[in-house]
Amino acid sequence: MTVPEPASPSAVEEGEQVVGYPIPPLVRRLYLEIADGGIGPFRGFYPLLDGPESGAMLVGYVEFLTCELASTDPPPTPAGVLFFCFEHEMSGMLLDFRHPEGQMWLWDQGDRHKLDLTFPQWLEAWLGGRLTDQFLASRKLQDESWVSDW
16 A cells, blocks of 8 residues: 655645634644555545545535535534545544544444544544444534434
């Protein structure tokens, strides 16, 4: 696997302008100093601007906020909450830029759950081998979460 080059400072600044919130500091450092996506849990973090098949975090964010949803679709995530990485097509993680350290959210088949977990804590759980379905389920919060009734 080839790790992408780090993101440019202009891509990071553009991301912050698009979202309207600063990129959480540790996330910012990973993009600027390590790689523009492709690293981390599951299939790796999305790149900021350029990615294969709509895998760019900012492009997906703008598309998701501006698309017309059917009545059966889940509501959009709150502004400032971006798809960050996916385990598989219907399950993944979102990152809340509104929180200074980056609040993590779980997306599972249309349901979304805000987690009692910041990005540094989430990354630490992954590095420690504790990032399991059971671990994430135990961190679900009701605040801003949404569960489908299908």
